[in-house]
Amino acid sequence: MASHPTERDGSGDERLSTLLHNMNAVQAIASAVEGTIGPKGLDTMLVDEEGGVIITNDGVTILEEMEVRHPAARLMIGLARSQQREVGDGTTTATLLAAALVTEGAAQVQRGVPVAKVIAGIELGINEAVAKLKEAALPIEAFEDERLFHIAYIAGREQEDIARLVIEGAKLIGRDKMLEPDFAFSELVTAGEGAENEVLNGVIIHQRPLSREMPKRLDNVCLFVLNDALAPEEMDDEALGTEIGFQRYLQLKEEYRRNLKKLLELGVNAVVLDRSCDSMAEEFCLDHGIVVLHRVFRSERERVARYTGARSLKRIALNKSVEELSHSLGYAEHLEYDETLGQVRVIGGRGIPTATMVIGASTGEVVGERERIAKDAAAAVQAALRGGYLPGGGSLELFLSRHLEEWRTSVQGMEGFGVEAVAAALRKPFAQMIRNAGFNPLEKIEQVKAAQAKADSSSIGLDFDTGHCADMLESGVVDPALVKLHALKTAGEVSRAILRIHTVIRKKSPAIPSNE
Incomplete structure (x- = not known):
């Protein structure tokens, strides 16, 4: 039976052993990404056992590719995934x-503050900081607002070509679509070695035609989408071994042959499949100039269906009449296969308008990173349109820290120590940016705090090139409000969950069934 930490020993060190162990684990996770934050942050090289290399500045990529076993550390990976999934930036x-927050909370516990009081105080401090963030958010009025470009530029690691491409793509999509809760703008980004930067008024399918003899270009495209294989209905071997089963097999094959002819009657010249295409269908499509794209990713099938107005079907739907099937077809002006890039472009769809942002990369090694950067920029632009923007560069977090230090005096009881923990934690990202820029965090934080107090402004921060104080709003250093809000809320939830852990007990292994 596992022992409880408080039952092992009466000493404070033993009672705190689990908390300190968890704290060390989350600090190790933070140390893996802290060198990448800010305009002077550097890249991380990730190497696998076979010598494969990823060079990236992206926090969630680093954390997801790391080998992590500690349970508290895994909570931090989950935090990064949540941040990436919800707002696409700020991991x-x-x-x-x-x-x-975990480190500062643990420090308060070591001082003798009950964990429950620290956790309650952290929740109070986070709620107050979130309220101030919402209050300070400024709206983006139009795509031409220079703040929107600055947001794309900063999230895009100061790569101007990516920032401009993302803004161009956002304009083409339109504000109404960008504000839809289920629409993820970053999913419209793709990158390719040797590609040119462009915003394509269409969709891209990352797949080659099934056969090299199929047409490379089609005009007046009539598209058929199957979330299935293009093949006869399957029968198991046992059924085929019977006379009745074999006759049924021949019947299904003949029905399938007739169903293929329906594609001709419908005028279909392009088929998009989830799975494979059997040899009979392949030969039929080759003979009649039909392009087949098989094993297409679900997200790409859904995009091409929406864009062309097609309705995705299962293969059993081929048994329907030609008239019924005609209502499920999609249409586009052109379909073209780019042999160099190994992708098919569908342009001029008659369904829901969309766009694809194509990011060029000079070598295969940088394709992934360029795509990640562009996706971050796209996510940041969408977040800014939805929730407005705030001063960046760590300036607002420092202002919130100062505010909480003053507000703490209004909090009665030991919860105030939890509020102190939040105030101290809010300075951490800014301090790390200063350190990454080569300056002394203690000196520069005090310098900026004094400048903020003098100007009575939350936007005074640090110019990381010169080391002098500067107004972040005037300098164009801005961040999406939703990114900051979600980061603060999620960090608060995860830190409180880790601080609540009092004991770690290894679960027993699943019982192995006996062969006897």
Whole structure:
């Protein structure tokens, strides 16, 4: 039976052993990404056992590719994934905040503050900081707002070509679509070695035609989408071994042959499949100039269906009449296969308008990173349109820290120590940016705090090139409000969950069934 930490020993060190162990684990996770934050942050090289290399500045990529076993550390990976999934940016900030909250909370517990009081105080401090963030958010009025370009530029690691491409893509999509809750703008980004930067008024399918003899270009495209294989209905071997089963097999094959002819009656010249295409269908399509794209990713099938107005079907739907099937077809002006890039472009769809942002990369090694950067920029632009923007560069977090230090005096009881933990944690991302820029964090934080107090402004931060104080709003250093809000909320939730862990017990292994 596993022992409880408090039952082992009466000493404070033993009672704190689990908390400190967890704290060390989350600090190790934070240290893996802290060097990447800010305009002077550097890249990380990830190497696998076979010598494969990823060079990236992206926090969630680093964390997801790391080998992590500690349960508390895994919570931090989950935090990064949540931040990426919900707003698409700010994973490093969220990770540093959570680690700092755990560290500062543990320090208060070591001082003798009950864990429950620290946790309650952290929740109070986070709620107050979130309220101030919402209050300070400024709206983006139009795509031409220079703040929107600055947001794309910063999230895009200061790569101007990516920032401009993302803004161009956002304009083509339109504000209404960008504000839809289920629409993820970053999913419209793709990158390719040797490709040119462009915003394509259409969709891309990352697949080659099934056969090299199929047409490379089609005009007046009539598209058929199957979330299935293009093949006869399957029968098991046992059924085929009977006379009745074999006759049924021949019947299904003949029905399938007739169903293929329906494609001709419908005028179909392109077929998009989830799975494979059997040899009979392949030969039929070759003979009649029909392009077959098989094993297409679900996201790409859904996009091409929406764009062309097609309705995705299962293969059993081929038994329907030609009239019924005609209502499920999609249409586009052109379909073209780019042999160099190994992708098919569908242009001029008659369904829901969309666009694809194509990011060029000079070598295969940088394709992934260029795509990640562009996706971050796209996510940041969408977040800014939805929730407005705030001063960046760590300036607002420092202002919130100062505010909480003053507000703490209004909090009665020992919960105030938890509020202190939040105030201290909010300085962590800014301090790390200063350190990455080669300056002394203690000196520069005090310098900026004094400048903020003098100007009574939350936007005074640090110019990381000169080391002098500067107004972040005037300098164009801005971040989406939703990114900061989600990072703070998620960091608060994860840190409180880790601080609540009092005992770690290894689960027993599943019982192995006996062969006897």
